[in-house]
Amino acid sequence: MTTSVVLFTRDLRLHDHPPLRAALDRSAAVVPLFVRDRAVDAAGFAAPNRLALLADCLRDLDAGLRDRGGRLVVRSGDLVGQVCAVVGEAEADEVHVAADVSAHAHRREELLRSALEARGCRLHVHDAVTTVLAPGSVTPASSDHFAVFTPYFRRWGEHSVREPLAAPRRVRVPDGVGSERLPGRKGLTGLSPGLPAGGEREARKRMTAWLRGGVTGYADHHDDLAEDATSRLSPDLHFGALSPAELVHRARGRGGPGAEAFVRQLAWRDFHHQVLAARPHASAADYRTRHDHWRTGAAAEADVAAWKEGRTGYPIVDAAMRQLRHEGWMHNRGRLLVASFLTKTLYVDWRVGARHFLELLADGDVANNQLNWQWAAGTGTDTRPHRVLNPTTQARRFDPDGAYVRRWVPELAGLEGRSVHEPWRLPKEERSGYGACPDPIVDLAEGLDRFKRARGRD
Template identity: 55%
Template sequence: MSDQSAPSVVLFTRDLRVHDNPALHAAAGDGPVVPLFVLDPTILDGTFNRPNRARFLAESLADLDAALQKRGAALVVRRGVVADEVAAVVRETGARAVHMAGDASGFSHRREDRLREALDDCELHVHDDSLFVVPPGQITATGKTHMSVFSPYHRKWEKESRRSPLAAPRKLTMPPGLKTGKVPAATEISKGRTAPHMSAGGETEGRKLFKTWLDQRAEGYADDHDDLAGDRTSRISPYLHFGCLSPLEVVTRAWDVAPAFTRQVAWRDFHAQVLAANPRSTRDDLRPRHDRWRTGEDAEREFTAWKEGRTGWPLVDACMRQLVDEGWMHNRGRLVVGHFLCKTLYLDWRWGAQFFVDHLIDGDTANNTMNWQWVAGTGTDSRFNRILSVSSQAERYDPNGDYVRRHVPELSGIDGPEVHAPWKLDRDVRKQLDYPEPIVDVREGNDRFLAARGKK
């Protein structure tokens, strides 16, 4: 079809890349394209927009715009209600189709519905294979809309056929005379201080990071991915969240090298299909346990200590400080601090989930919500009353205390694994170190949780 034919709009959402982008690929194969991103005030002015993600988004949009310009196009940026802005661009350009990535959240489904209503005769094509390896709804249990246990889901997930990753388009054309608008800086879309050592956004950075991990560290992943100090994780979760990397391409490239890693990517798809089938689980317990979470002054004080990394439990504090410092936390650390908040302190998982949303660059709705419900025992964990020992986790995953010393500088002078037990120091030494006593006896806290669940 000639360049003078009616164009197709590519509505970028959480697929900010040119490699293996089904929506972009389909539109480019049809003729001229209008690469469009809409700054949605529902998100920008809401509780989900936070400085770390705003900066990462701005950098990712700038990188996407540069990649499009190399191919003869540019990113068109509009601000307003998504359905209204897309419809306006369709009218302006005479576009005959809109292509976009499918997503799992209730918000994304409502956005699709509004787009269909606003587009009239223009076709809307939703590409469900853009953000997931296996889209929600593709794997189900007999007579059900989704699977609620990960292991059988993963067995089916591994056997699902997968398409080959799509190459980035070599050349793109755009309708003449279309105003592109300005790619926003982070300060234009969010105010506030970002994490001092957060990762840079964008597909270019994400592909470089993943290639380095794949070439140098992937083979040891199965044995070492829980090593907190060694940090052999890929750290690509922010790039997957914003779609700077394709999960399908990531899995394809890692399949034979690091199967334990691809299992972690399968958890993303698993959580997405649980959320898609249970959209209210962002706020409501997926499986209620009739918890009466602690509230009041003591609960608020302990929650503040948890947020600030001042609980007196070094591993917990190190993990929380890494989150604030980097906008990211090691996966093992997320498990530890989640159990500590929900089961040792017996505080509402929603408090922790919101704090993670406030700081995580990869604050994915499905993953964040369903992981928090898992650790709280209100989600898909079949052993919903399981208890993790903070001391055992420290001994196993930070045996020499290097991770703690890295993130809790007050304890940097304590040698070896003794760093995990500063409460053994006398009060004067602790005061000199400016490190608090433990805010809770772990055994007593865990017993309190089990009693509340009717298990003691």
């Protein structure tokens, strides 16, 4: 009897899972395995919100496997060592795993392949599991990756997307392979109060509801902060509780401008993954350096603290930062605003903001988080790297009635209309009733002038 090991990483689902399908087609028995990689913990990626959703996903995956006669094997420690141990216990011939793009994933694959070959076990790496198209499958004639989104998207849209696979009906797991207890949320501290439940079953409910209704208005309202007309599926995509390929097929089947706009956002996700696959250093270093001399010292640290705590004095920025802390998630327009504010108005290193986001975001991963921060900072793929988003202008455009600000900055709830976006302009006697609202920590004109001088554009 042949046996395969399926190593789950960021693909915690049963629907549309090419490694699992390949293993089931080739072997009589399969060991579904997840290893809590201590190297990931040591690198600082074991943030409470993501640990909670990871626990949800693993428990849901185990439940789904048990419904099909199987179970999930969970181990922790050195990933290569644990996989090899399971291979030995199960007398497995093959290991199947989804491809990934980070430098850590590349090293993991190399070490795993070498260790398995020494045991006479084959490693099969499957593309287009965590992305719609495999990084490197769409390239320009003169480079190994696209550095600008628009031409990438044009070529991306010309490629066919593989058909989604059905979830297996039966999974046979051999006896004699031990497992640790499944992790849970109990004992985790520092969780965001509004953190949703994770796992494939909840994710598929969210996907179905989104495609039935929300996606219709996405093209017109996805930037509307108060309406919150986005899918909120990014944490499900991060953990692989949903298949991006299946999402593209189902959205295209729905049709219409909203679905097309949503598919474009999935292409953005693929775009960032192909950039990081080609340039792994971009997770920590400028993709395109602007030779910035970012602010440091006590004044900069005070500004960063105010930014993190949502007390910059710019209500739209503070609202978005408070949403992040409460939900472990932030509206995409909010992410652009707060990132531009930190890197360009305050002129603080993008890595400071990226690190804070990874401490809280349920959907925080290296490709999307780091490269979106670089885009906002002008060190990444933005074709207008020196653009600065004015928070009050953006607030008037994307939160015109101030509902988003009032939701997250309740001390300003009594202010009517657009005055909520600039409370510092109120007469002194009127503003005294909103004493908890801080003065702006920087004058926008002064911040813009500082940024231009720093970039040599004054």
